[in-house]
Amino acid sequence: MARDALLDTETKIIVLFMFLGLTAWYLVQQVTANELLELAALIGVGVVVPTLVNEW
Template identity: 40%
Template sequence: MVSRDTKVTAVFALLGTALWLVAGQLTDVQWIQWAVLVGVGIVVPTLLNERRG
C-alpha cells in the first residue's frame, strides 16, 4: 500500500511539473521557472508532510 506522504509528494511533483511548463510559456526568466518547480514540487509537499507528522 502506498503511504499518504508518498501520495502527497507525487501529486505535488506532477503539479509542480505542470506549473513549471506553464511558467515556461509565460516567462523567459529561468529562476522563476525553477522557483515554481522546486517550490511546488519539493518544498510544499515536504512542509505539508512534516506538519502532519
C-alpha cells in the same frame, strides 16, 4: 510490508506535488522566459510544498 509504503499518504502527497510542480514549471515557461521563476516553480511546488505538508 514494502508494498504498504508505496501507498502511504506521504508518498501520495509527494507524487501529487511532483506532478503539480512539473505543471507549474511548464506553465511558467509558457508565460515568461525567466529561468529563476521556472526553477522556483519547479522546486517550490515540487519539493518545498510537499515537504512542508508532510511535516505539518
